[in-house]
Amino acid sequence: MSTRAALVAAAERLFAEQGVGAVSLRTVMQAAETNVAAIHYHFGSKEGLLDAVLRGRLDQIVGERDAVLRDLADGEVTTHDLARAFVQPVVAVLDAGGEHWVRLVGQLLARGDGAGLGTLAGSFLRRNAAFVELLERCRPGVPARVLNFRLTQAMNVTLTVLGDVERTRLLQGPDAGTPEEVVADLVEVVTSILAGPPPDRRGRRGSVGRQPASTG
Template sequence: MKEAPNTCDRLLDAAERLFAEAGFHATSLRQITQAAGVNLAAVNYHFGSKQALIVAVFRRRLDALNAARLARLDEALNTASDDTLEAVLDAFVTPAMAWTHGRAEEGHRFMRILMRAFADQDEQLHRDLSAEYAHVMRRFAEAIARALPDAAPDTIRRQLDFIVGALTHTMAESRLQDGPAIAADLVRFAAAGLRGSIQTHPKIASQRPMEIVR
């Protein structure tokens, strides 16, 4: 028999669903607790604030996804070859596509939340998520820099932002069915963009060591 979700999970489930439907600011804590079937004090007990609850909704999905990305990145770096750049980008893109297509309704709902996070221009949320996952972006930026030693640090940072945006929009498209083929296309697209950008923005020898925090 399937175990019933605990209070914390019920709050996260309800918050994720309501945030996807109405957005972060339009959804009240009272709506979330009513949907979860718990009292208002439960939010303070488990999370402390609405902002902390929002971050927890993201962490529940992104912690596992980024762990899978880093594991795949380690494998790619341990088997370095001429196509290291594509392997690094594959480690970033493919786990995300696999997660979305492996959990159709759940994945699409979470992608809607990610899109809202981009669109809402919530600076506090962006800072919170950047702080949570800066180490992940840094690892990938460093791996790309090793694969493309002539790339300027600022160029890598911008290109990673482009890749994140393209990936998020792609994952949010519910009609896309062939996840592996789409992931491969996106990897080729991103690799071409990164290599092409070197010609436009080459590294300058006097630049300081790269510090990339998204």
């Protein structure tokens, strides 16, 4: 393994286990059995190292999703197809030993403090257009803003659940399914997010928190 790859692997694990803010460059250097100068040489800063960690597996996810979207573009597409296209590439990262990466991204999305979010948002937005186009075919007439919101929530749910499958199973209690069943259930949840409410409820948007006017 090259020095650069060793640093990325060590940072990925440490950031996921301890949180980005709690990990020093010296800790990463010690885990990778290299020196701080190597971190500055390859990445320039801690932010540069985090960016490299995130982009490494994003490339795999993007590649797999692109392939799925190309297959879907020429035929009939459903929201369930798109949900699988959202979830399965992340599962593939898990299967390839990327559990620390998925957990890290889930933590960054949940915390929302800005660290690494620019990298994630940039990659997500570049892929949004293809998803929105296919979603528009499934849900004609729904504004692009709404479809983008649904995609964002699909990303949040997917990374949160897959970032810690055992936590999800623990929350379910004694009736928790197997990890494979959790993934299948996640696809169904993402399908419902992408599909949105049934037609007879769409006219009620914007009514949250409003109370009917008093007639007395």
